[in-house]
Every structure is written in structure tokens, then in C-alpha cells.
Amino acid sequence: MQHDTIIILDYGSQYSQLIARRVREANVYCELYSWRTAADVILAHEPKGFILSGGPNSVTEQGAPTLPDYILSNGVPVLGICYGMQLLAHRLGGRVAGSKKREYGPAILRVDALENPLFEGWKFEGTGYPQQVWMSHGDKVESLPAGFEALAHTDNSPLAAAAHLEQSYYALQFHPEVVHTAQGQRLLSNFVHHVCGCGADWTPTNFIDEQVAAIRAQVGDGRVVLGLSGGVDSAVAATLIHRALANQLTCIFVDHGLLRQDEALQVVETFKREMGMQLVAVNAIEEYLEALEGVSDPEQKRRIIGEKFVRIFEREANKLGQINFLAQGTIYPDVIESAGKDKKDAHLIKSHHNVGGLPENMQFELVEPLRSLFKDEVRRTGTALGLPDELVWRQPFPGPGLAIRCLGEISWERLERLRKADAIFVEALGQAGMLRQGTQQAFAVLLPVKSVGVMGDGRTYQEVVALRAVTSEDFMTADWARLPYDFLAYVSRRIVNEVDGVNRVVLDITSKPPGTIEWE
Ligand code: XMP
Secondary structure (H helix, E strand, O other): OOOOEEEEEEOOOOOHHHHHHHHHHOOOEEEEEEOOOOHHHHHOOOOOEEEEOOOOOOOOOOOOOOOOHHHHHOOOOEEEEOHHHHHHHHHOOOEEEOOOOOEEEEEEEEEOOOOOHHHOOHHHOOOOOOEEEEEEEOOEEEEOOOOOEEEEEOOOOOOOEEEEOOOOEEEEOOOOOOOOOOOHHHHHHHHHHHHOOOOOOOOHHHHHHHHHHHHHHHHOOOOEEEEEOOOHHHHHHHHHHHHHHHHHEEEEEEEOOOOOOOHHHHHHHHHHHHOOOEEEEEEOHHHHHHHHOOOOOHHHHHHHHHHHHHHHHHHHHHHOOOOOEEEOOOOHHHHHHHHHHHOOOOOOOOOOOOOOOOOOOOOOEEEOOOOOOOHHHHHHHHHHOOOOHHHHOOOOOOOOHHHHOEOOOOOHHHHHHHHHHHHHHHHHHHHOOOOOOOOOEEEEEEEEEEEEEEEOOEEEEEEEEEEEEEEOOOOOOEEEOOOOHHHHHHHHHHHHHHOOOEEEEEEOOOOEOOOOOOOO
């Protein structure tokens, strides 16, 4: 199925991926490309509209990113956001002025052209108007090019929204893609549906049907192997491929002993028993513990775990006989980031893949059915495929697992201690309704430190557990979650009472930056 497609040109804004996610939320397929991408790559999509992102530059500056010619000559609608607006104005003969004073934060938008399709449905939302929008800019458009008219203003920006109605060029000074713009999702949805005329055909059900057909066409009667990590991406990829190919797919799950409580069991239970997949579950706990003995340097831990995985995966895959395809849970942000770094849209293997990289010398063709999906779309697809909520809504978990949360040297005893403390914390968060909302990642860390305590009449000298819980949009930055004191008291009491060898619990109150989310 050929989807109505919107192309978003990336000019370097921190919000570019968000624009793409919002368009997809409106059930319209879109792709994000650097503004430098060759015209034929972009035009091969036969786009129904373009969105130009914001960016850090000034359009008037020497060497600033420019507007490719095909954008204006293609005859489809264009929406410029922030830098995108300035680009359109600059190119078409308007005046863009630099400003030393940045406008950053909320502003009140007053719509002057309520009949414009961009604002359809705004006033019926119950929130009324004026509306809050989010500004983040230095330069601004001071006079519009010929043929444009102003659509909305704020106190600071007389030209907060403008359009050339005949050509269907639209320009916004504010950012509709961020949640702080109250009607932003509605505005983007209006643009893609009412201005560009896109249908709402990008849905999980359509995606599943198309991918099932595509996987069958690619693989034929070949055989596929996939490394299950217990994470969301590989789980959804496996389920989708299994729906397409049934027993032509074999999954390999390497239990390295570094998973959280009951996780290994849950993987086998879900995929083998409930879904009837061919699953090779390898108990490699001893092998990993031996390799990690005496190691406390975090990078060395990561390297050992990665290398071990490759070796075990290779060994197990070889036992399966003739296999021609390797499936991976690569998702769209991995593709965009690899393409961005290497300046080419390469078919790259996920470098920090959850299961720790894959054998380089194995001659496989890749099957990557989730390559076009954002994380939230992967989750929706997982739900549509019937995967349980615990799996679909799992918080991120690092490939090296508890090895990088068990600080210092690793032993089975210490891992078990950490697993118990972590299970208590996560269970309590779940009961308090804070696992999906309130924290984006939460876990316990076992510190390589002992401290003195008193229990009953006796003195204790035992290990310390740190609680780490963060709120974050994308895990690039994060803030520590403000958990209620009573909740923390409950968790601390339970950990010290129930986990042998731990007599003290502390809370990590560091944001990222300057800290990282993990401790190692
Ligand atoms: P940091 O600690 O860098 O983590 O703030 C950001 C996000 O990445 C996860 N993380 C990893 N994931 N392998 C992974 O697959 C790793 O080695 C690794 N280290 C950190 C971390 O859990 C957080 O979500």
C-alpha cells in the first residue's frame, strides 16, 4: 500500500523527531530527512506536503542551511516552523530580522483568521481561545513576502502565523509539535489532513498487514533467526515475524543471569508457551559469571557481555542448520541517527543493540520490520499484536543489564540482593500507579560500599541500595522524579527488612546532565 506521505526536512531543531511523531499520531505516514538530502530521494516518496523544521541558525548568516528548490517547485503545501518560517519568508522576498533577545517559553496566540483550515476545531475544544503556544526563537519575520497574509499574532510577534493561501505555503513562528502548545497536535493534524489532503491510513492494523506481506515476500521459504532480549523492540519484531512466517522463525534467548526478577521466566512463558514460538533458551549464567569475575570497570563489563553474547548467539545459530535471514528490532530513531552520523542512509546494524551487537562475519540478509516506527508506535503495534501490557510498557533496560547496576565486582549473591531490592521498588511504583506515569525509568542500584547499622540489638555492617527514578522524554536529558516521602519511607522499610545483606537505602537526586541515568 502506498501511503499518503509527508516529508519533514530537518534543519537541526531539537524538536524535529517530535514533528514526525505528531504527524504519525495523526495517522499519516511521514519521514524525516536532513535538508541536504538529494532531491530524487525525497521526491521518490511522492510527498503530499512538506514540513520544514526549526533550527539553530540565522537565515541571513553566511553558509546557513537553505531551502532546496524542489520544495517550492513541487506544487504541494509547505509548512515552515520557526527557522522553516524564516527560510520561506527570506526566499520569497520577506524580511527576516536578527534579534539579540531570544523569546523562549509560553506565549498567548490570538488567531485572526479563524476560518483558516489550520485552526479548524480550535474554538470547539472547550479551552476557548486565545491559546497558549510555545516560542523558542531569536530571529523573526518582520515583513511578509507578497501574497502572504497574517493569520495570528502574539504580544511579541505580530506575525506568529502566516500563509500564502493560493500556494498553500504556511508559516509558524511557534512550535506546534511540543506539548506546551495547547492545540499543536490539532494544528498539525489539520495541516496534513485538510491542507495536504492526506488520508488517515497509517494505523497499527494496516502496518501489521503490510509488514506480514512484506516479510513473506522477502523471506519466501527461507529461515530466520532473531535474538530476543526481553525488551520491547525485539519482542514486537519477533511477534510480527512469527505472525508472517510461523515456524520459519527461530528465536534465541540468552539468559546471562543479569536480568531482573522473573524476567527470563516471563520471556520463555510468553513466547514459547503462550505464542508457540520456536525458542532456544540458553542458560549461560555460569559462563557470564565466570567471565565477569573480578571485573569492576563498567566499560570492561560492557565489552565482556557484548562479546560473550556474540559468541553464544553464533554457536546456537550454527546449531540450527541452514539459516538465511537475521531479524533485528531496529527502530526509526536508530535509522535516523545512523544516517545522520554517517551522512548516508545505510542499512546499519544497531550499534548499541540491546543484546550487545551481532556477529559480523555471519552471512545473513537482514529482516527489520520495525525500521520505520517510533518507540510509541512499536508499543501500539505490540498491543495490536496481542502482547501483554507488562511487556509492551516495559521501561528501558540496558543491554548489559544488572551488571552495570551492581557496582563493583559481580557475584550471584550480590545480583540476587539487587534483584530483590529492585523488585520491591518497582512493584511499589506499580502499585502506586507511577510506572507508566510519573517515572520513565526507575530501578535500584547496589553500591560497593558497606555502612554500619543497628537491627534489633545487634550492630550490622552491610551494603547500601540507591534508588534511582527519573522523568524523561527521550533519555537524553532527565530529571529525578519527586517521589512522595511516605512512598520512599515504605520502600526503604521493605528493602531493609526483606533483603538480606542491605541495611541502608539512599535516594539519587541528580538530574541528567550532569549525572547519567545509570550509575555505570
Ligand atoms: P545514561 O545512563 O547514559 O542512559 O543516561 C541513557 C539511557 O540508555 C540506557 N543505557 C544503555 N542501554 N546499553 C543499552 O542498551 C548500555 O550499555 C546502556 N547504558 C545506558 C539507560 O538505561 C537509559 O535508558
